Amino acid sequence: MHRETFKLNFEVRIGCLYRGAMSLPALQREPARKPIPLTELRGVGPERASQLARLGLHAVADLFLHRPRRYEDRRRFREIAALALDEPATVRGQIVALGIKRYARGAKSVFEFILDDGTGRLHCRWWNLPYMEQYFKQGDDVLVYGKVHSLRPRTIDHPETEVIETGSENSIHLNRIVPVYPLTEGVTQRWLRSLVWHALAEYAAHIPEPWPGQKPADVPSQQEAVRMLHFPAESDDAAKARARLALDEFVALQLAIQSRRKKLYAKAKGWPCTGDNRWMKPFLAKLGFALTEAQTKVLRELRKDMAGGQPMRRLLQGDVGSGKTVVAGCCALMALESGFAVALMAPTEILAEQHYQNFRRWFEPLGIPVELCTGSRKTASLRSSTLNVPSSKEATPAPKLVIGTHALIEESVSLGQLGLVIIDEQHKFGVAQRERLLRKGHYPHLLVMTATPIPRTLGLTLYGDLDISVIDELPAGRGSIKTFVRGPEKLPKVWAFVRSKLAEGHQAYVVYPRVEDSGSGGLKAVTREWSALQKQLDPCKVGLLHGRLPAEEKERVMAAFRDGGLAVLLATPLIEVGMDVPNATVMLIENAEQFGLAQLHQLRGRIGRGAKESFCILIAGPKSKESEKRLQILAETTDGFKIAEADLQLRGPGDFLGQQQSGLPPLRFGDLANDGPLIERARVLAAAMMEAAETYPDQGA
Ligand code: ADP
Ligand code: MG
Numbered sequence: 105m106h107r108e109t110f111k112l113n114f115e116v117r118i119g120c121l122y123r124g125a126m127s128l129p130a131l132q133r134e135p136a137r138k139p140i141p142l143t144e145l146r147g148v149g150p151e152r153a154s155q156l157a158r159l160g161l162h163a164v165a166d167l168f169l170h171r172p173r174r175y176e177d178r179r180r181f182r183e184i185a186a187l188a189l190d191e192p193a194t195v196r197g198q199i200v201a202l203g204i205k206r207y208a209r210g211a212k213s214v215f216e217f218i219l220d221d222g223t224g225r226l227h228c229r230w231w232n233l234p235y236m237e238q239y240f241k242q243g244d245d246v247l248v249y250g251k252v253h254s255l256r257p258r259t260i261d262h263p264e265t266e267v268i269e270t271g272s273e274n275s276i277h278l279n280r281i282v283p284v285y286p287l288t289e290g291v292t293q294r295w296l297r298s299l300v301w302h303a304l305a306e307y308a309a310h311i312p313e314p315w316p317g318q319k320p321a322d323v324p325s326q327q328e329a330v331r332m333l334h335f336p337a338e339s340d341d342a343a344k345a346r347a348r349l350a351l352d353e354f355v356a357l358q359l360a361i362q363s364r365r366k367k368l369y370a371k372a373k374g375w376p377c378t379g380d381n382r383w384m385k386p387f388l389a390k391l392g393f394a395l396t397e398a399q400t401k402v403l404r405e406l407r408k409d410m411a412g413g414q415p416m417r418r419l420l421q422g423d424v425g426s427g428k429t430v431v432a433g434c435c436a437l438m439a440l441e442s443g444f445a446v447a448l449m450a451p452t453e454i455l456a457e458q459h460y461q462n463f464r465r466w467f468e469p470l471g472i473p474v475e476l477c478t479g480s481r482k483t484a485s486l487r488s489s490t491l492n493v494p495s496s497k498e499a500t501p502a503p504k505l506v507i508g509t510h511a512l513i514e515e516s517v518s519l520g521q522l523g524l525v526i527i528d529e530q531h532k533f534g535v536a537q538r539e540r541l542l543r544k545g546h547y548p549h550l551l552v553m554t555a556t557p558i559p560r561t562l563g564l565t566l567y568g569d570l571d572i573s574v575i576d577e578l579p580a581g582r583g584s585i586k587t588f589v590r591g592p593e594k595l596p597k598v599w600a601f602v603r604s605k606l607a608e609g610h611q612a613y614v615v616y617p618r619v620e621d622s623g624s625g626g627l628k629a630v631t632r633e634w635s636a637l638q639k640q641l642d643p644c645k646v647g648l649l650h651g652r653l654p655a656e657e658k659e660r661v662m663a664a665f666r667d668g669g670l671a672v673l674l675a676t677p678l679i680e681v682g683m684d685v686p687n688a689t690v691m692l693i694e695n696a697e698q699f700g701l702a703q704l705h706q707l708r709g710r711i712g713r714g715a716k717e718s719f720c721i722l723i724a725g726p727k728s729k730e731s732e733k734r735l736q737i738l739a740e741t742t743d744g745f746k747i748a749e750a751d752l753q754l755r756g757p758g759d760f761l762g763q764q765q766s767g768l769p770p771l772r773f774g775d776l777a778n779d780g781p782l783i784e785r786a787r788v789l790a791a792a793m794m795e796a797a798e799t800y801p802d803q804g805a
Contacts, residue, residue: 139163145303158288164307167300168330169349171772172283175342176249179279185223187252194249196268197221204237219248226252227259240267249284266293276301281336300334314352318793320785323348347782350773354565354786355793361568362794369414372547376412377523379441383470387437390469391430398422398577399431405573406435409549410524416549419567421558422575423744424709425582428553429459431575432526433466435551440472440503444523444548448507449541451529453478459528460507467505477508477517513540522548529554555709556702559749561780564787583689585712587720587739589696589732598692598721599640605690605719606644606671612690613710614674617698619650627725628694630674637674644671651678677707686714696722697731701751704735705744752777 140163142148142156161167182193202217215236219226228248230236240246250263264284268274276282276298285296311327313319324332329348332341388395395403402420409416422428436446448463450456460476467474476482506512506519510533522545527538542550552570563572590598602612614637618629630650638646647661647670664670666685673688677699691711696704704722711718722739724732737750774782 139165140307142167145299145306147299147302155288155290159286159291164303167303168308168311168334169772170285170300171346172334172342173286174284175281175336175339176247176284177281177339178247178277179281181221181247183223184219184221184226184258187224187226187255187258189255190251190253192249192251194247195219195221195226196245196247197226199240199242199244199246200225202237202240202242204234206234217246219246224258227257228263228265229259229261231261239265244268264293269294273298281339281342283334304331304334315355315789315793318789318796320789323351326352346773350771350775350779351782351786351789353771353774354779354783355790357565358568358783358786358790359793361565362790365417365569366794368417368547372415374410374412374415374547374549375439375442375444375523377410377439377442377444377549378407378412379438381441383441383467383472384434384437386470387433387466391466393579395430396427396575396577396579398575399427402573402575403431403434405571406431406551407438409571410435410438415547416524416551417570418551419563419570419572420551420553420575421572422553422555423578424555424706425713426555426575426578428528428555428575429462432528432551432553433463435524435549436463436467436505436526439523439549440505442523443503443521445503445520446505446524446526447512447519447522447541447544448505448526448528449512449533450507450509451533453480453509455528456507456509457481463505463507473502473504475504475506477506477511479509479511482511510537513537513544517544519544521545524549524551527552529556555706555744556748559745559752561783562752562776564783565776568787581715582712583714583716583718585708585718585720585742587708587722587742589722589724589735589739591732592694592723592725595723598723601719601721602690602692603641603644606641609687610690610716611665611668611670611685611688612672612692613688614646614672615677615691615693615707616674617676617695619652619676627698630676634674637672641672645669646672646674649673649675649678651676677703684713685710689714689716689718691718691720692723693721694723695725696735697725700755701734701737701747702744704738705742705747708738708742 141153142161142164143150143153145164148156156162156167159170161170176194178194181196184195184197187193187195197219198221199217200220202215204213204215206213212232213234214232215230215234217228217240219228226248228250245268247266247268248260248263249265250260252258252260266277268278277294283297283300284293285300287293287296308327308331311330313325313327319325323329324344326348329345332345333349336342336345406416406418406420409418420428420431432448436448439446448459450459456476456478460474464474503523504520506517508517511517512519525541525545525548527533527541527550538550538552542548550570552567558566606612616628616630616633618627619631621629621632630648634646634648647665649658649661649665653661661670661673665673665688668687688711691708693699693704693707699707708720711720720738722735724735734750734754737747741747776783
């Protein structure tokens with residue numbers, strides 16, 4: 105339900121141009137208006153409407169928010185004689201000659217016209233698109249946009265073109281900065297531009313300010329922003345318009361997030377789950393190490409959250425190996441001591457199994473039942489516990505810890521009186537899955553953990569409804585990791601170095617991006633390189649690990665590497681999670697440019713687990729000076745947050761979002777990677793709006 109509400113709110117907001125003032129019901133003083141269909145515009149019949157629908161345009165409001173893909177300054181044009189190689193430019197001229205040439209027995213063709221602007225001539229060509237011929241004739245006045253790829257003669261292949269027609273409409277298309285839109289078949293720039301122009305003339309005056317009274321003075325009104333988006337008077341108008349509309353999107357997101365949270369607090373009271381230390385004390389005493397200061401600080405925050413009052417909603421971030429599991433263990437104990445059950449959900453069976461072994465070792469000596477529930481394995485006691493009716497007071501079972509995969513969500517799995525839900529590696533789950541697990545209890549506390557450092561701006565949008573705690577320190581006694589970036593020409597030296605480390609009795613990971621050779625790009629594949637590597641490193645034994653091996657084979661190889669029977673593990677990035685071999689101090693990653701920085705950082709987290717110094721060597725592919733520079737960031741820092749920020753800048757938010765899992769609606773104007781200040785601002789604005797909404801209590805939801 106939460107996810108749906110979230111989406112709905114957003115759509116309502118974006119449709120707000122015609123649907124009343126606010127998405128917040130409490131602030132909606134006008135009755136919501138229906139969107140105006142595009143067919144109400146002159147020149148749009150059913151056929152045009154279905155073409156526009158292909159662009160996602162259904163209502164006039166959609167048309168207003170159809171974002172130009174670029175702008176063209178048609179107040180002055182470049183002279184053909186002055187065109188420079190490979191530089192995009194717009195010129196205007198007359199067609200002085202045109203024609204089609206066919207070759208390869210008519211199977212192939214090139215259509216060409218020659219444009220003259222009085223300073224020179226420009227050849228425009230289209231390969232194998234013979235129908236282009238029908239759009240042009242001799243004497244046409246044409247605008248051409250593209251990059252000249254040859255100067256003798258000056259030639260552009262496949263330029264964008266627009267034929268200038270005579271008539272009054274030219275004031276729309278000439279002598280101004282004009283928008284160039286994404287198009288679909290049958291729709292021309294000129295037609296769509298006119299449509300937007302006339303729609304603005306007729307309807308723009310009715311665009312209401314979505315948050316009246318809250319609009320900051322320094323941003324244009326939504327009405328101004330929409331006008332500027334399409335027909336900017338000055339070149340920076342378009343950017344101002346984009347920023348305003350992006351702000352609207354972020355405010356909508358923040359409103360959804362904040363109101364969801366507010367509703368939760370209004371409805372739910374958190375269970376008192378701080379425990380009485382009866383298991384915590386012996387647990388910490390037998391742990392074999394003291395918690396780091398960072399772990400202790402975080403645990404204090406969590407204990408406060410779990411005291412009761414409001415249900416905890418907290419994200420625990422901590423780099424790989426920072427010790428999140430122990431902290432989760434302590435939280436689990438607090439809830440268990442207080443008489444509540446605890447569920448821990450992990451993204452893979454391997455990870456769930458690992459947690460199961462680990463927690464059994466920790467909790468069973470204390471007499472706490474630990475159960476496992478994955479797709480392929482359910483422990484016996486769990487089966488019987490599904491027969492328990494949780495509400496029957498006299499048969500209250502002993503509080504237990506249940507660990508599993510998303511199988512935990514299933515209807516038939518009964519978890520008892522849930523006090524706490526823990527989710528490991530949150531980024532692998534969707535918001536919806538999280539909510540479904542939560543709903544198996546009555547507003548249990550929630551702790552989600554992630555090793556993927558999330559840049560602050562993304563965190564505000566992705567996890568805006570969670571408080572964030574950070575373990576910003578690794579346990580002492582870990583050796584440092586040195587990272588080097590090298591070109592492939594240095595490989596012989598690198599292998600000599602690896603051999604010297606192996607001779608000292610250390611172990612190494614070698615990572616290639618592919619399992620099998622799939623032909624493209626010369627990327628290294630583990631299966632193909634295995635025997636070559638074995639020869640290269642003889643007599644050291646090399647094991648092979650990748651995702652397509654059967655489970656037992658994987659386990660056998662991992663066990664052999666753990667015991668030292670294998671000195672080297674040749675693997676795909678599969679080893680990103682789960683391997684913990686302190687004696688492995690070397691990691692060599694080839695074709696490192698194929699990976700995101702954050703992923704490389706996770707991979708690197710496999711070494712540096714023991715006390716000895718470790719070495720990570722990144723080999724950038726041939727001819728990729730640029731990626732060498734990018735990889736250099738890893739050599740400069742081991743700070744996961746800095747790396748994540750850099751990754752976000754360089755590669756965009758895709759790596760963090762994980763498909764549509766995040767529950768985020770697509771943003772038309774907002775840019776999660778670069779709009780940090782706007783997102784911050786939206787958060788403050790949304791909070792003010794929420795507060796203002798409380799002053800209209802008569803219209804509450
Ligand atoms: P992650 O945060 O990646 O989940 P883990 O919780 O798996 O990290 O911890 C990594 C390793 O560090 C484990 O072997 C764990 O027992 C150990 N560890 C955790 N906390 C400490 C600590 N305070 N001192 C020493 N070792 C610790
Ligand atoms: Mg972990």
